[in-house]
Each structure stands twice: as C-alpha cells, then as structure tokens.
Amino acid sequence: MNTAIYKIDATNMDMDVIRHAGQILAQGGLVAFPTETVYGLGADAMDARASAKIYAAKGRPSDNPLIVHIARLESLTEIAADIPDAAIKLARAFWPGPLTMILNKSSRVPLGTTGGLNTVAVRMPSHPIARAIIEASQTYIAAPSANTSGRPSPTLAEHVIEDMTGRIDMIIDGGKVGIGLESTIVDLTGPIPMILRPGYITKEMLEQVLDCVTVDQAILAENSDKNFHPKAPGMKYKHYAPKGDLTIVEGAPEDVARCINALTDQAQDKGLQTAVIATDETKASYTCSRVFSIGTRVHEESIAQNLFEILRKMDTLSVDVIYSESFEGGGLGQAIMNRLLKAAGHHVIQANQSRSE
Numbered sequence: 001m002n003t004a005i006y007k008i009d010a011t012n013m014d015m016d017v018i019r020h021a022g023q024i025l026a027q028g029g030l031v032a033f034p035t036e037t038v039y040g041l042g043a044d045a046m047d048a049r050a051s052a053k054i055y056a057a058k059g060r061p062s063d064n065p066l067i068v069h070i071a072r073l074e075s076l077t078e079i080a081a082d083i084p085d086a087a088i089k090l091a092r093a094f095w096p097g098p099l100t101m102i103l104n105k106s107s108r109v110p111l112g113t114t115g116g117l118n119t120v121a122v123r124m125p126s127h128p129i130a131r132a133i134i135e136a137s138q139t140y141i142a143a144p145s146a147n148t149s150g151r152p153s154p155t156l157a158e159h160v161i162e163d164m165t166g167r168i169d170m171i172i173d174g175g176k177v178g179i180g181l182e183s184t185i186v187d188l189t190g191p192i193p194m195i196l197r198p199g200y201i202t203k204e205m206l207e208q209v210l211d212c213v214t215v216d217q218a219i220l221a222e223n224s225d226k227n228f229h230p231k232a233p234g235m236k237y238k239h240y241a242p243k244g245d246l247t248i249v250e251g252a253p254e255d256v257a258r259c260i261n262a263l264t265d266q267a268q269d270k271g272l273q274t275a276v277i278a279t280d281e282t283k284a285s286y287t288c289s290r291v292f293s294i295g296t297r298v299h300e301e302s303i304a305q306n307l308f309e310i311l312r313k314m315d316t317l318s319v320d321v322i323y324s325e326s327f328e329g330g331g332l333g334q335a336i337m338n339r340l341l342k343a344a345g346h347h348v349i350q351a352n353q354s355r356s357e
C-alpha cells in the first residue's frame with residue numbers, strides 16, 4: 001500500500017488535505033493524525049471492517065478495544081448509553097482534552113470496535129487537526145496510538161512513518177505533540193469512577209469535579225503479580241519496552257549517579273552499548289558517553305513530552321543496556337512512572353543497596 005504523507009500547520013490548516021483525510025476515513029481507510037496526547041491511527045469507528053484494519057496494521061490483539069473519538073458533545077449520546085451525571089460533569093470540565101471515559105455502549109457501535117465489550121471508550125480530543133479530521137469524516141473515529149503494538153506511542157510523525165509506512169493510507173504530520181502520554185482513562189460504568197490508565201488529567205484534577213475517584217490497583221503492579229487483572233485490556237500487554245534492557249534506579253540523586261556509573265562501566269567492559277536516561281538537573285553526574293536528558297524535574301510536563309521519543313531513540317541507536325532515573329509518583333508523575341515501569345518490565349533497583357553488593 002502506498003502511504004501518502006502530508007505536513008499540516010495546525011494554525012493554518014490546508015483544508016484540501018483535511019477533506020481528503022476525511023474521505024479516506026469515510027470510505028473505510030486508515031489515516032494517522034496528531035492529537036494533543038500522542039499520534040492516533042484512525043478508522044471509521046462505526047464500521048467493523050474499518051476497525052479490523054487498525055488491528056491488522058498495528059498487529060494488535062483483537063480483544064484490546066479502541067477509543068472512539070468525537071468532535072462534539074452531542075455525539076456522546078450516539079456512542080454511549082445510560083450516560084451518568086458524572087460523565088457530563090467530566091466532559092464539561094475536561095473536554096475537549098486528554099480524558100477518555102468508559103461508558104455503556106450504544107447499539108450503534110460495532111463490537112469489532114470495542115473488542116467484543118458492551119462498554120465503549122469515548123474521547124473528545126482538543127488538537128485542531130484531530131478535530132478537523134473527525135468533522136471532515138462525518139463519522140466517529142476509532143483511534144489507538146499509531147504505533148506497532150508493543151512499541152512506545154508516537155509523539156512525532158517520524159515515529160508513525162517508522163511503524164506504519166506501507167500499512168495505512170495516509171499520515172498527517174502535525175509536528176511534535178503537546179502532552180506526550182496517552183489520555184487518562186476513567187471507567188464510569190461501576191458505582192465509583194475508577195482510573196484505568198493515568199495520564200495528564202490527574203486523580204487530583206478529577207477529584208475537583210467528582211466526589212470520589214478510585215484507581216485500578218493494577219496500574220502500578222507488575223504483570224507477573226497474581227493480582228494483576230487490569231480493567232483496561234490494553235494494560236495487560238507488554239508495552240513501550242525498548243529492545244535494550246532497561247532498568248530504573250531509585251534512590252538519592254548522588255547514590256543513583258554513583259550506582260549507574262558503576263553499572264555502565266561494567267557493561268562497557270563487557271563490550272555492551274550503554275545509555276543513561278537522566279534529567280537536566282543530573283545529566284552532568286554521569287560518566288557514560290550516551291546520557292539523554294528527558295526534561296527538567298521542575299516541569300514534569302517536559303518529562304512526559306520526551307519519554308516515548310527517548311525510548312524510541314534507544315532502539316535507533318541499538319543500545320543494549322539502559323539505566324533510567326526514577327520519578328516521583330504523585331500527579332503527572334503517576335502516569336510517567338506507569339509508562340516507565342512498563343517499559344522496564346518493572347525492573348527496578350535501589351541505588352544504595354547495589355553499592356553495598
């Protein structure tokens with residue numbers, strides 16, 4: 001398949017390209033486009049055959065449901081049924097934006113889009129290109145992250161081009177995305193709203209709108225735990241892992257630097273390619289020749305924005321062994337650590353312990 005690639009300026013959109021993308025989607029084709037979180041791989045959510053093409057292009061397990069993207073609040077009633085007040089409150093507070101809600105599905109949404117579930121994930125993105133494409137398609141758009149299943153989600157069009165060229169009809173390049181981590185998912189089908197995937201909209205932000213919010217305990221648990229039964233099917237799959245062996249090192253900054261320097265020295269002596277994921281504040285403390293700053297600890301947003309790009313860079317550079325600093329777990333840090341822990345297969349070591357080894 002020939003994949004057309006178009007660059008679009010979000011502040012001055014080429015509407016011919018947007019209309020063309022809308023036509024491809026309306027005819028059951030696949031178009032990747034930027035959203036404010038990560039790039040999405042879109043298809044007509046109301047057409048099970050179009051959704052099936054997404055699973056094929058990504059190599060995604062068929063039981064992993066897709067998020068349906070809408071451009072207007074009125075569309076919610078066409079996608080979802082039994083919509084609770086909490087959903088309306090959340091929509092008013094956070095839509096358009098990086099929040100996905102799980103609701104009972106309406107009969108119109110095919111089971112092929114929801115992975116066979118009677119619930120549906122709905123999100124109204126805020127990115128102007130995403131919104132324009134949904135409107136132009138005159139339907140609703142199922143869009144998972146536009147990566148090959150298991151790889152880090154794309155934050156640049158280059159990442160989508162790497163994974164999807166030849167597999168989809170069109171890629172819209174709208175530059176680097178703003179947030180860099182996928183949307184927060186909140187399940188509203190139970191008695192108490194539950195966060196199934198942490199994201200930019202934090203628990204604290206949700207609590208300003210809802211009386212009570214719980215968190216799926218599987219979010220920070222390890223896949224091998226016997227209690228690991230995440231409610232979002234996608235959270236059970238291996239995800240984000242670079243090809244190299246990634247380890248997170250916890251502890252005081254000076255202990256972490258000492259520990260990582262010793263470990264990268266050892267690995268280099270064995271002839272392995274090594275890299276360190278650090279921050280602006282700490283990058284000068286490492287002796288390894290490849291030290292990447294993921295951002296500044298003063299603005300966690302910068303860390304979220306660069307995480308997936310850095311994980312992909314490790315593959316491009318064919319790094320064998322990667323050590324990363326750890327991040328605080330509150331607020332946006334919960335989403336950052338959720339992705340980083342998954343990428344590392346939950347391989348975490350304590351800096352002070354390894355010093356005494």
Ligand code: TXA
Pocket residue numbers: 035037038039040041064065066067100102114117119120121123125143144145146181182183184185196231232233234235
């Ligand atoms: O930011 C985002 O949400 C991006 C952009 C493109 O919008 N999309 C995205 O989609 O991250 P995806 O498919 O990569 O992740 C969707 C997650 C999966 O973990 C899936 O299992 C879960 O949402 N999900 C979808 N429908 C669900 C449902 N009915 N019940 C529980 N979890 C659901």
Ligand code: MG
Pocket residue numbers: 144145153
């Ligand atoms: Mg994904």
